[in-house]
Amino acid sequence: MKAILISLGVVGGVIVGLVPAVHRSRPRWWMALCIGGMGLTIALGLLPPLSGTFRDAVITWRQVNPELYVPVAGTLDWDAAVASGDTLVVPMTDRAIPPTTAMVVIPPGFSVPKDASVVILAVQRWKNDQQFVVRGIVAADPILALPFIPGLEERARNLFFHVPLSWVAVVAYAYALWYAVLFLRRRRFIDDIHSVSAVSIGTLFALLATATGSIWAKFNWGSFWNWDPRETSIFLLLLIYAAYFALRQSIEEPQRRAQIAAIYAIVAFVTVPFLVFVMPRLMEGLHPGSASDQTAGPILSTQPGVLHPLKQIVFALSMFSFSLLFFWLLSLRVRSGILALQHKIQQVQEMSETR
Amino acid sequence: MEAFLVRYSIYVVFLIVLVIWIGIAGWLWRLERRLVKLEQWARQHGGNRP
Amino acid sequence: MLLAIGAVVLKEIVVEFRNRSLLYTLLLFTVVVVLILAFSLMEKNIAPELFVAFCWIVLFFLAIQSGARSFAAEYERETVVLLHTLVSGYAVFWGKVVYQVGMITFLMSIAAALLLLVFDVSIASIAGFWLTLGVSSILMGAMVPIFSALIARSQMKGALLPVLAFPVFVPLMRLGIEGMLDAVLEQLHVQTLILMGAYAGIVITLAAMLFDYVWRE
Structure with missing residues (x-):
């Protein structure tokens, strides 16, 4: 092909x-x-927009630059969202094969669209490999996306x-x-x-x-x-x-x-x-x-x-x-x-x- | 600010490249038309092939 | 055919020995390079890498120096007409190749011997070093004449030759430096020499095919 x-x-x-x-x-x-x-x-x-996976975000944090934000595409599970104060913690399943599910922490001030089936969020690894903090919203339901390559x-x-x-x-x-x-x-x-x-x-x-x-x-x-x-x-x-x-x-x-x-x-x-x-x-x-x-x-x-x-x-x-x-x-x-x-x-x- | 940059910097790059390309394309188009006119003129006046 | 080539080689040697200007220039060049290196380094022990680099600098400039005059002199002396009428372009090309190869190999062996005398370098494989040096000089010498012919009738001949020849020499030099380093540090890999021969072979074959176009007006 x-x-x-x-x-x-x-x-x-x-x-x-x-x-x-x-x-x-x-x-x-x-x-x-x-x-x-x-x-x-x-x-x-x-x-x-670029769309990566949680694995990319971890690799970037470990090997490239821990300061960098990585765009991760995935689906948010709003039903399982937990609010603590102004911060939301939502499980998100990325589009990797096989997919991984991780917790994303949405700080106050970010309004992630709830009706989008796929969102691309700029995230950064937080505390451990299963927790990520949102630093920006890249796209909601993008028509096309290019892959993210760590580094x-x-x-x-x-x-x-x-x-x-x-x-x-x-x-x-x-x-x-x-x-x-x-x-x-x-x-x-x-x-x-x-x-x-x-x-x-x-x-x-x-x-x-x-x-x-x-x-x-x-x-x-x-x-x-x-x-x-x-x-x-x-x-x-x-x-x-x-x-x-x-x-x-x-x-x-x-x-x-x-x-x-x-x-x-x-x-x-x-x-x-x-x-x-x-x-x-x-x-x-x-x-x-x-x-x-x-x-x-x-x-x-x-x-x-x-x-x-x-x-x-x-x-x-x-x-x-x-x-x-x-x-x-x-x-x-x-x-x-x-x-x-x-x-x-x-x-x-x-x-x-x-x- | 940084989040803004993450989100929009590539669009700035896109706009710059697009503007450059439109400029080049317009220039090429004009050049092509002028060359066609020149070739017609040359064919009418003499027009021997080397 | 071989006779014609031999005649051209002989003619080159005779002409060269009549004034010996090229021979002296090249010998002087070699001695000056060796002396400058000896003065500026001030010590007898040098790294093998440095030694290989010196060898190649001398080799490249020897090839360029001897190539710059080769055909241009024929036009200046107006001996071109004679060559044109007496022998085929083919014979001229191969005659020049044989002469250049002999000249550069001879001078390069002197230069390398001088370099070895002046500096203390521990060479792992002496035979490998001389073999690489010999093959490199032969191939460089054989590749020079076509460029020499190309610039013969242009202005600023001397300046143009290195510009034209250098990029085409680079793959050969790259392989040759690698091969010589291997020989000096550990041992020679024969495949490097084969690769060099293959590359130079293509260039020289093409040159032989195209030479007639440069030669005949």
């Missing part, structure tokens, strides 16, 4: 992205799909933005490689335009992936940069493609520039699979899926229950929309490049005619 959904997002994004050929204008429905898909990704990725909390939402950005960068570099090969075989300048445009937009996505990752790392791992294997590899990737532009800059003759750049794009791409898919998995690191992690990470793991169903859907949607966004940017870049080339050719023709 998860494999189908995610590959649908990944493959579908590339196919729909390539449906109106890159050098053609985007149809209205296509632009609407991209804008809507991204909007939906943002809404579904950021709006649903990640709201930061888990970065999955929907950070991972697609870096994935799209890899797609972009593969696309650049493909057109570099085509250029060497056919020697058409349009292929070179495709290749450069893909590299420049791929680099933009890689930069954004680095930025989202690094801001996230500041709050999760404590500093913006930790030299984790994946951080090292994206750093090298950026270095490679920066070198690509430096190389282009330094050759003036257009034919030769395109040719040399194409060769470098091909040779440099050899490192991409190694840096992105092999090295980070072989070495110890902080990212999920590295050698010190028991699972293959939330996306590739085949264990059931590693990625929540709603997360799978939003993640697939996000992969799809980010791919469309990439192909849109690419198309704009390629088409303006072609126009500039036509303009240059026309100028040369006019010059030779006047002579």
Whole structure:
């Protein structure tokens, strides 16, 4: 199920992205799909409240930070409520499998809706593992909810933005490689335009992936940069493609520039699979899926229950929309490049005619 | 105050991201239309393919 | 074919020995690095990790230094035309590879011997250390010529080569440093060398396939 959904997002994004050929204008429905898909990704990725279990609250209190409030979703048993002074003590059954029932203490000033069948309360462990004190009301009868992950909390939402950005960068570099090969075989300048445009937009996505990752790392791992294997590899990737532009800059003759750049794009791409898919998995690191992690990470793991169903859907949607966004940017870049080339050719023709 | 933050901070993030996306989408849409016009103009004036 | 490659190698050696500028530059570079390290550390006992790092710094810059001139000099001396007319691109590529490999391995062994002389380092597996060093120098030397050819006709050649080559070298260097540390601290794992060979093999095969596109105008 998860494999189908995610590959649908990944493959579908590339196919729909390539449906109106890159050098053609985007149809209205296509632009609407991209804008809507991204909007939906943002809404579904950021709006649903997190819902955890009492176990999460205990883990957070013990291992992460006893000060933190954990959103726990569950059903309150109002019939068994006991009042002591202004404080209410109500048994609550959470939505874990199997569920646990614990006592929640509702201090005065909180009006928990009594008619809601499921409420999400921000709680904190209190006195023992069976007693929790309410610190806030998150939602009543939420339509959608994302799982709570101890230690990640709201930061888990970065999955929907950070991972697609870096994935799209890899797609972009593969696309650049493909057109570099085509250029060497056919020697058409349009292929070179495709290749450069893909590299420049791929680099933009890689930069954004680095930025989202690094801001996230500041709050999760404590500093913006930790030299984790994946951080090292994206750093090298950026270095490679920066070198690509430096190389282009330094050759003036257009034919030769395109040719040399194409060769470098091909040779440099050899490192991409190694840096992105092999090295980070072989070495110890902080990212999920590295050698010190028991699972293959939330996306590739085949264990059931590693990625929540709603997360799978939003993640697939996000992969799809980010791919469309990439192909849109690419198309704009390629088409303006072609126009500039036509303009240059026309100028040369006019010059030779006047002579 | 803290309870308020727990409850609403993610909506602030959502609004910021949404506004940024609307901005980008509008910019892309406008760029697309201008490019289509330019391409039409180029096709009428000469329009040779390289 | 082999004859043509041999001729290119021979030509490189003869040209090199006519002025010996590259040889001297590289030897001087090695000696200076070793001396600076000796001066600044002021003690003979250094940590093995530090020793491995020095070896790799010297190796990387040796490769870059010798690569920077390789093809650019052909264009400056205008000997390109001769190469174009006399031998195939294939022979030129492999000739350059063989020459670079020989040169870097030779100079690197001198540099490593000097480093070992100057510093007291306890090496667990001497054979493993030299084997890793040899394999690393050979692979680095073989990977350099394609980049050297890419920058030959660009401006700011010398500055561009490390920028282009470094990211592609990194996986090899990463594995090589790991392998050398293993050899120096405990014992060599042969699979590290195999992995290095596999990675460099892909790059060199691709380079051989693509070289003609750089070479023929």
